[in-house]
Amino acid sequence: MMLALGGCAQKSAEPEEKMDLPKPTAAALPKDTRPVVLCFGDSITAGFGIEAGKTYPDILQTILDEKGYRYQVVNAGISGDTTSGGVDRLNDAIRLEPKVTLLELGGNDGLRGIAISKSRDNLMQISRRLEAKGSKILVLGITLPRNYGPEYIRDFEGMYKALAVNSKYPLMPFILEGVYNQKGMMQDDGIHPTAKGAAEVANNVFKYLQPLLNK
Numbered sequence: 001m002m003l004a005l006g007g008c009a010q011k012s013a014e015p016e017e018k019m020d021l022p023k024p025t026a027a028a029l030p031k032d033t034r035p036v037v038l039c040f041g042d043s044i045t046a047g048f049g050i051e052a053g054k055t056y057p058d059i060l061q062t063i064l065d066e067k068g069y070r071y072q073v074v075n076a077g078i079s080g081d082t083t084s085g086g087v088d089r090l091n092d093a094i095r096l097e098p099k100v101t102l103l104e105l106g107g108n109d110g111l112r113g114i115a116i117s118k119s120r121d122n123l124m125q126i127s128r129r130l131e132a133k134g135s136k137i138l139v140l141g142i143t144l145p146r147n148y149g150p151e152y153i154r155d156f157e158g159m160y161k162a163l164a165v166n167s168k169y170p171l172m173p174f175i176l177e178g179v180y181n182q183k184g185m186m187q188d189d190g191i192h193p194t195a196k197g198a199a200e201v202a203n204n205v206f207k208y209l210q211p212l213l214n215k
Contacts, residue, residue: 034072036096037064037209040086040126041104041140044175045077047198049187054195059202069213071099082108083122090126094133100212101130102205104140104175110156111144120159127167136212139164140175140205172208175201
């Protein structure tokens with residue numbers, strides 16, 4: 001009897017066996033093998049002043065998914081970036097092996113009064129190197145506040161047109177078309193779109209992007 005009781009006590013003291021399921025790790029998650037649409041730009045691409053998940057690249061991903069295009073949209077926008085900054089981080093962009101690049105840079109160059117010839121050369125270097133690695137290029141143009149003067153603005157806008165024409169790239173002349181100066185579409189700074197404006201940007205960009213995609 002004593003042995004029997006002792007045996008029971010010993011058994012009940014053993015820790016209860018648990019079945020721990022393995023926790024998913026980043027290495028265990030399936031890799032996204034969809035071809036990349038790279039949004040390479042500045043604060044408009046990065047989504048300055050907009051909550052996470054509502055930038056124009058985020059909405060563009062939703063549009064592609066809904067329409068059956070199997071691409072992953074990568075947001076490579078950095079607020080305040082210039083065309084020179086784009087050149088500096090170009091190797092990182094190339095490593096993503098984008099099938100299409102949406103090139104949206106130059107606005108900060110213009111606001112800082114950087115020589116248009118320098119900005120043009122940088123944009124050409126960025127686009128040519130990406131194109132050489134197999135990426136199609138869509139140029140997203142921008143303009144400047146009217147107080148920069150008509151001659152400078154004309155030359156600045158012409159920079160995008162010349163790049164598109166000379167390199168045979170499709171061009172969206174103004175990324176904020178249908179958004180700029182529209183009520184509820186722009187933030188108080190008059191430069192960056194709101195979440196509502198970013199959604200409109202995504203829809204407009206898709207119209208230019210669609211001919212470059214494969215289903």
